[in-house]
Amino acid sequence: MSLKEVTKGIDPVISNYANGYLEYIHQNLEDIKNTDSIDKEIDFVKLVLQSSGCDNTKLDKLCNEYAAKLKSEFDAKSALNTSASKQLKQSLVIGSQRITNASALLGHSTDLDAVSGKRIKSQVDKKKLAKAEKKIRAKMEKRENESKISVAYESSKLLNESDEDYDDFFKTVNPYQSSSARAKSKDVKIDSFDLYVGNGLRILSGAQLVLAHGHRYGLVGHNGIGKSSLLKALSRRELPIPENITILHVEQEVRGDEVPALQSVLDADVWRKHFLQEQTAITARLNELESAQDDTENDVLAQKMRDDEIQELQESLNVIHENLADMDADTAESRAATILSGLGFSVEAQSKPTNQFSGGWRMRLALARALFCKPDLLLLDEPSNMLDVPSITFLADYLQTYPGTVLIVSHDRAFLNDVATDIIHQHSERLDYYRGCDFDRFYASKEERRKNQQREYDNQMAYRKHLQTFIDKFRYNAAKSSEAQSRIKKLEKLPVLEPPEEEQEFKFRFTEVEKLSPPIIQLQNVTFGYNPDKAIVRDVDLSIQLDSRIALVGGNGSGKTTLLRLLIGQLEASKGQISRNGRLRIGYFAQHHVDQMDLNLTAVSWLAKVWPGKSDEEYRRHLGSFGITGTLGVQKLELLSGGQKSRVAFACLCLNQPHILVLDEPSNHLDTAGLDALADALKKFEGGVLMVSHDVTLISQVCNEIWSCEEGHVNQFDGDIFDYKKYILAKAGSSGIVVQH
Structure with a gap:
């Protein structure tokens, strides 16, 4: 009797969950105290499968068979631990049983997602399943060392499939607090914990989390380091947050329905x-x-x-x-x-x-x-990615x-400078605190801290070498042996220092630009609207030259992307004239550039498909100039991070050696190192740049002209991006929009 037979026709999520849990029991037999505990674990799986509509007769038979096999292996392991004389024999028994793993015992040789042929609506009581999951997690945490907290268990995917029961989830995570409970301390302090992501990868080891109430923390670090995973663990109370602290995590968009x-x-x-x-x-x-x-x-x-x-x-x-x-x-x-x-x-x-x-x-x-x-405790994961400059300012x-208390994951320096009172740097499986720092002060302090660590490491290495030289020279010298022994003891007592982590540097390199005579691009009285009666942009006069550095700012829906598409020729003006130099080449970076990629191809293959005619070595060398080095160029695009996909998109737009770069939200998904590389490359680029961006730091580093889109009109703004932010706040205040709490 196999699990595949018993679970035929039920929700594949449930069958996968049951299979995974049985494998978990099998792999952790050494943590089980007695055979009664095995029966309890099997009964839980049986309860889950019964609630999903499995045949009870077949289910009873399968559970009995698997319980008997687990007990047999448990008895063999127990005998091995108590009888040294039977060690060899029991090792052979256990070895033979391990050859048949949990999946084989249950008859799994195919993907359970294909068992039923069609997706069947789950019949499982999610509240009961969630309750059982809570018990399992509590049991696992008991087994851990009391001084360590480890979040390694991955709960049923069914519980995370949707937020249909959002109200119940909210009430569970944030029980209603009376006035007395709300008056308790809101500080968070978690000592020495480990944190794992679902695939068993450890992202934090022996870390300490300290969040003082009322402070606003910027959580920074390279892409893929695990910042979002930490926020998710906090939001679900998988880490011990005091119950009197309410938590809310903003990580995904609201599901659309008929509610206003x-x-x-x-x-x-x-x-x-x-x-x-x-x-x-x-x-x-x-x-x-x-x-x-x-x-x-x-x-x-x-x-x-x-x-x-x-x-x-x-x-x-x-x-x-x-x-x-x-x-x-x-x-x-x-x-x-x-x-x-x-x-x-x-x-x-x-x-x-x-x-x-x-x-x-x-x-x-x-x-x-x-x-x-x-x-x-408000948890924000890249809140500025989907906002325009006015909204970010607000x-x-x-x-x-x-x-x-606010904990923000963001790579927007200006936003963190405005908001953060402290910075937490996540790296090397630990959290480093920079108290009383905005991002700029953190960046300077981090470099100073790294230099001090390097100096301390170099001094100790020199001292170690000095001691070791003396020891090697006089260890076997009778007159100096006592001094050599003394130095050996000193060497053994020295703390082991690790060399400071080297910052990973990325470089973008845009191609050289062929000189063109002006005008390059000229818009005269341009008007456009999908509906003739409703213009999106009207009467626009704008010119772009090879030395232009223009930032186009304004609220979402004000017509910025429409204007970019008019410039590159994707749209035709309803009225007015757009003139372009006949030899002009434009490189366009789309906000949703991932939608244009074939994610089943490698970066090299995709470049060859879009711009054929070069060798693989040339494509790889070109990708390397945008930080896609080593094996990244031959991995499928779907396996790359958001920042790496952005780098591939930049490499692609440069293959036609553009004179003008038209960039729509180029900073999205890039981490700090990527943003630094982009800003540096744009400053060195010999052609023109027109960008739509919400990243104030990037705009301030690259652009010397600000053009604002408001109510269909595009006008040059008198001032820099920081003056524009002040203008936005002043305008909001005059409109009666005030910040209330």
């Missing part, structure tokens, strides 16, 4: 929503009891029962009113509307259903929901007076 944007933000405060629903239900029941008074006035017992119920409901209603007043429920709608306005939602947009917004706007909704809930201003 404003209501979606209001519903994010699940406890407010819960109390309002309770209030409505209790009020309806009280009205019902009041209307039934005439029917019970002659029945004393019924009258007493009705009066008792009314009194209980009134008491419950009073508690609900107190809770709603405590959370400022009366001002909720105005607070939600203010946050949405600051993030770019017009009054009209706030009433639109969420399924009418694009992915970027849904990300803004997710951010608005988090800010509205005001959690004690968000930074909002967070500067945020009453709780």
Whole structure:
């Protein structure tokens, strides 16, 4: 009897989960105390499979067979530990049993996803499954050393498939806090913990996490180091966060439905929503009891029962009113509307259903929901990636007076300079703290710290060499042997120092530019709109030369990308004239450049497909000039990180040796090293640059002209990008948009 036969026709997620859990039991037999524990573990798997609709007769037979085999191996291991005389014999038994692993014992030779032929809706009670998962995790944590916390267990994927039960998840992670509970300390301190990602890769070892309430921490580090995994572990309380601290993590966009944007933000405060629903239900029941008074006035017992119920409901209603007043429920709608306005939602947009917004706007909704809930610990993962400069400016201003603790993963230096009070540097499986530092001060301090570590390491290596030279010379000299022994002891007592980590440097190198005579690109009175009655941009006058360094800024939907597509010839102007030099070549970096890639190809193969005619060695050398070195060039694109895909896109756009670079959000997905390399390369580029970007630091380093898109008009802004930020804040203030908490 195999698991494949028993689970035929059920949800493949469940069958995969059961198989993985049985394998986990098999691999960790040494942690099981007795055979009764094996029965309990098998009973849990049996319960999961029964709830999904498995045949009970076949399931009983399979579980009994597998329990017997596990007990047999457990007894063999126990005998091995207690009888040295039987060591060889028992080793042979265990060895032969290990040859048949858990999957083979269960008859697994094919992918369980293909068992049923079609996707079947899960019949599992997710609440029961989640409860069981909680018990398993608690059991595993008990087995760990009390001084170490290890998050290595990967729970059922079914629990993470969707957020249909978001309210239940929110209540589980953030139980309602009374006033006394909320008054407790909000500081977080977790000593010496290890953290693993789902595939068993350790990202933190013996780390310490310290978050002081009210501080705003920037979590920085190279792409792929595990910053997002740390945030996820915190958001699910897989690390021991005090229960009185509420947590909210913004990592993915809101799912679209028919709920208006404003209501979606209001519903994010699940406890407010819960109390309002309770209030409505209790009020309806009280009205019902009041209307039934005439029917019970002659029945004393019924009258007493009705009066008792009314009194209980009134008491419950009073508690609900107190809770709603405590959370400022009366001002909720105005607070939600203010946050949405600051993030770019017009009054009209706030009433639109969420399924009418694009992915970027849904990300803004997710951010608005988090800010509205005001959690004690707010976790933000690259919040600026989907925001324009006005929205980033509003968000930074909002967070500067945020009453709780904020932990932000971001590579936007200007944003971190505006927001962060402290920096946490994640690297080499540890967390280094730079207290009282914004990003610029952190960068300087990090380099100074690295130099000091290098100096200390070099001094110790020189001292070690000095001691070792003396020892080697006089170890066997009778007159000097005691001194040699003394130096041996000194050498043994020296702490072992590791050389400081070398910073990985990336270089971008754009191709040389052939000189052209002006004009290069000229727009005169250009107007465009998909609908003739509604222009997106109108009467635009703009010229780009080989020495131009222009940043195009403005709110999302203001027409920036439309203008770029007009410049490169993807769109034709409805009115006006666009003239280009006949020999002009343009390199265009699209915001959604990944959509244009064939992710099944390697970087080399994709370049050869887009721009054929060179050898593989030439393509690899070209990729190397954008940081895609070694085996990265021959890996499938789908296996590369977001920053690595961006580098491949930059390499591709340079193959036609462009005179003008037109860049739409080039900073997305690039880490600090990548942004530094991009800024340096753009400054050295001999052609023209026109970029749309939300990264204030990149704009300030590269561009000397700011053009703003507002209400369909494109005009040169008098000032730099920092003046533009001040202008945005002043405009928001004059429009009545103020930061409220």
